[in-house]
Amino acid sequence: MKFQYRTQGTCSEMIEFEIVDGKLRNVQFYGGCHGNLQGICKLVEGMEAKEVIAKLGGIRCGYKETSCPDQLSKAIGGALKKM
DSSP, X not given: XXXXXXXXXXXXXXXXXXXXXXXXXXXXXXXXXXXXXXHHHHHHTTOBHHHHHHHHTTOOOTTSSOOHHHHHHHHHHHHHHHO
């Protein structure tokens, strides 16, 4: 199933991803630090969605209360609730 999530409090504006058989696929960020976000996308590809939430949830970016990885964890959590 494919999902879109509008980020809040980060440089990136939106995240698109799929969850197939409980695993993350085709994660893509729009906006933000392109190189870092490409790395995150490649690292989480094929990981269990719940594992990504556990690893990335709560990460902060500098003085901000959230980060792009944290926003991805929130997006996945919301998607899992909809499934």
